[in-house]
Amino acid sequence: MWKTILDPRIGYWRDEITNRKKDGHFCNVILTIYTVFDEKGKPRYFNASYVDSTKCKQAEQKLKESIEGLQKTFEQSEFYKDIFAHDINNILNNIKFSSELLKTYQNNSGKQEKMKEMIAIIQEAVNRGMKLVSNVQKLSKLNTNKFNLERVEVCKLLNESIKLIRGRYSTRKININIDVSSKNIFVRANELLLDVFDNLLDNAIKYNDTPTVEILIKLLNEHKEGINYIRITFINNGIGVLDVQKQQIFQRGHKNCKTGKGMGIGLSLVKKVVEQYKGQIWVEDKVKGDYSKGSSFILLIPESN
Numbered sequence: 001m002w003k004t005i006l007d008p009r010i011g012y013w014r015d016e017i018t019n020r021k022k023d024g025h026f027c028n029v030i031l032t033i034y035t036v037f038d039e040k041g042k043p044r045y046f047n048a049s050y051v052d053s054t055k056c057k058q059a060e061q062k063l064k065e066s067i068e069g070l071q072k073t074f075e076q077s078e079f080y081k082d083i084f085a086h087d088i089n090n091i092l093n094n095i096k097f098s099s100e101l102l103k104t105y106q107n108n109s110g111k112q113e114k115m116k117e118m119i120a121i122i123q124e125a126v127n128r129g130m131k132l133v134s135n136v137q138k139l140s141k142l143n144t145n146k147f148n149l150e151r152v153e154v155c156k157l158l159n160e161s162i163k164l165i166r167g168r169y170s171t172r173k174i175n176i177n178i179d180v181s182s183k184n185i186f187v188r189a190n191e192l193l194l195d196v197f198d199n200l201l202d203n204a205i206k207y208n209d210t211p212t213v214e215i216l217i218k219l220l221n222e223h224k225e226g227i228n229y230i231r232i233t234f235i236n237n238g239i240g241v242l243d244v245q246k247q248q249i250f251q252r253g254h255k256n257c258k259t260g261k262g263m264g265i266g267l268s269l270v271k272k273v274v275e276q277y278k279g280q281i282w283v284e285d286k287v288k289g290d291y292s293k294g295s296s297f298i299l300l301i302p303e304s305n
Helices: 053-105 109-142 154-168 193-206 266-276
Strands: 012-020 026-037 043-052 150-153 173-179 186-189 212-224 227-236 280-287 290-302
Touching (some): 053 109, 150 154, 154 193, 154 212, 186 290, 193 212, 193 227, 193 266, 193 290, 212 290
Parallel strands (some): 173 212
Antiparallel strands (some): 012 026, 026 043, 150 186, 212 227, 227 290, 280 290
């Protein structure tokens, strides 16, 4: 301490010490001692000051939280900007391309089927745009105090999601089965669980080049680290997920190596929602060691008793 205080190049010392108050109580303070030197560099006298270290640490913690909050806000704004810059651009390009083709076909009676295809592409692009806006709103909601949890019946939402997905892919041959011992299964979640199921089912069909899409949904009880979970496994016969992608697949902007298609914000939304439920999600091979046979997406969501 004194070596530091008496060194003209430094001239002060600071550290946290335990101080005894006049009433006999002890408290921690941050003590600072400054040295005032004369013109020859020799110490003339010392100044000392102290502050309550508890208040200082509280101020530091508040500052740290403020910085982290600003960083989080910045990251969220970059995340949303990335979503719109990438996905909206793709959607608008599809509409633009199809519209230009429609102009060339409009006076050609032999191109009626092609015109129907272009109109369908435009309609799908508009639907994608609407879903994108909806997903961004949901992502934004995850970071507010509006994210409330309630008792949700799993099978009811699963059946609703299956009904929606069958309507969306009415031209595909799809077999979806639910393996469950009891229909009265409840978890701590909210209405966004429907979006979780919708994304997992949608990907199982979208990234599937077999004549018949096979999806098996298994529900089991699982006890882990003192918590009762409902384990929901979506098993599909799609193109599968490479080992190197099994972590990356839940990140925004990830592209499938086999198809080259972007995964959009679907799985990144799924991961954010599940984490808000204090749950987990990961992907495994349907057949261990052979990713090409399909995938198993596994959810662990706390049970609601």
